[in-house]
Amino acid sequence: MKSEFTVSEITIDQAKTFIRKHHYLKDIWGQFEVVYHKFYGLFRDDELVGAVQYTSYRFYKRSWNANHFGCEAKNPNSLWEICRLAVAPIKEYNITSWFLSRTIKLLRENEPVDFIISVADARMHNGCIYAACNFDYYGLMKGRVSNMEDYHFHVFGKSYNGTECYWRKIPFEKNYEISL
Numbered sequence: 001m002k003s004e005f006t007v008s009e010i011t012i013d014q015a016k017t018f019i020r021k022h023h024y025l026k027d028i029w030g031q032f033e034v035v036y037h038k039f040y041g042l043f044r045d046d047e048l049v050g051a052v053q054y055t056s057y058r059f060y061k062r063s064w065n066a067n068h069f070g071c072e073a074k075n076p077n078s079l080w081e082i083c084r085l086a087v088a089p090i091k092e093y094n095i096t097s098w099f100l101s102r103t104i105k106l107l108r109e110n111e112p113v114d115f116i117i118s119v120a121d122a123r124m125h126n127g128c129i130y131a132a133c134n135f136d137y138y139g140l141m142k143g144r145v146s147n148m149e150d151y152h153f154h155v156f157g158k159s160y161n162g163t164e165c166y167w168r169k170i171p172f173e174k175n176y177e178i179s180l
Contacts, residue, residue, distance in 0.1 A: 001092075002092070002095075002098055004014075004044050004064065005042060005043065005049075005092070005095070005098075005099075006042075006044070006140065007039065007040060007041070007042055007043070007058075007099060007102040007106065008041060008043070008050065008106075009010065009039065009040055009041075010039045010048070010104065011037065013040060014041060014048060014051070015039040015041070015051045015053055016040070018041070018050075018051040018086065019051055019053070019086050020049075021066035021164060022086040022087070022088055022115040023084050023085075023086040028045055031162045033035040034058075034097075035055055035056070035057055035058075036056045036058050036077075037053060037055055037056075038053075038054040038056075038107055038110075039051065039052070039053055039054075039070050039109065040052050040054075040102075040103040040106060040107075042087060042095070044090070044106050049087065049090055049097070050086065050087035050088065050096070050099050051084070051086055052082060052084065052085045052099070052100065052103050053082070053083045053084040053085075054080050054082060054083070054103070054107055055080065055081045055083045056076075056077055056078075056079060056080050056081075056111075057076075057079070058076055058077050060123050060135055062076065065079055066166070068081075068117075069081075069115055069117050069149045069154075069157070069165075070117070070138060070157060070160070070165045070166050070167040071115050071155075071157075071164060071165045071166060073078070073114040073115060073163055075112050075114065075176050076112055077111070077112050077161055078111075078112040078114035078115070078161075079114060079115050079117075080107065080111075080113060080115070080116045080117070080162075081116070081117050081118065081119075082100075082116060082117070082118035082163075084130070085100065085118075087099060090115060096129050097129060100129065100133050102179075104116065104133075104158070105124050107152070108160070110174075112131065113160050113161075114159070114160055114161050114163040115158070115159050115160065115163045115165070116135075116146070116157065116158045116160075117155065117156065117157045117158075118155075118156050118157075119132050119141075119153040119154065119155050120153060120156070121151065121153060122140060122151070122152040122153060122154055123151065123152075126154055127156055128172075129156040130156035130171060131172045132168050133154065133158070133160045134158070135156035135157060135158045136156065136158065136165070136169045136172070137154070137155075137156055137169065137170055138140075138156065138157060138165065138167040138168065138169060138170065139154070139155060139157040139167070139168075139174035140152050140153070140154055140155075141155050142163070155167070
């Protein structure tokens with residue numbers, strides 16, 4: 001039952017340990033001085049069973065943010081990316097979407113949020129969790145991620161405060177597969 005679970009902010013060390021164990025990329029996203037992070041954990045009793053990393057590229061140029069997020073915001077601190085999301089294998093229906101929705105609520109309570117983006121590496125998965133959380137789907141894009149220009153990524157975004165995306169929304173096909 002969901003009543004057994006709680007969600008709260010966690011430290012970078014807690015997130016690193018959990019994500020290294022449960023995420024297919026095995027680490028959190030970069031620790032650069034121009035990047036700001038928020039980490040949230042999913043707990044069952046006192047056990048950490050999920051972690052998510054949000055990143056804001058606060059000091060990047062406006063043109064970079066427009067290209068990366070597909071939109072512009074008056075406040076560059078209000079653009080966020082979900083860089084890592086991992087939940088341990090537990091038997092609880094829809095726990096990942098429940099967890100993600102609670103972390104978005106916490107993020108919005110504590111930070112300015114105009115747009116949240118997430119990408120799913122098409123070689124690994126299609127990002128259906130973001131579709132389940134009512135993110136808009138902007139399609140399969142190539143050349144969007146530094147040092148991975150040859151790979152395809154499913155791009156999802158969630159807009160707040162009237163922020164509009166330049167990218168065209170398209171229908172999300174749950175069973176979409178790509179062969180590279």
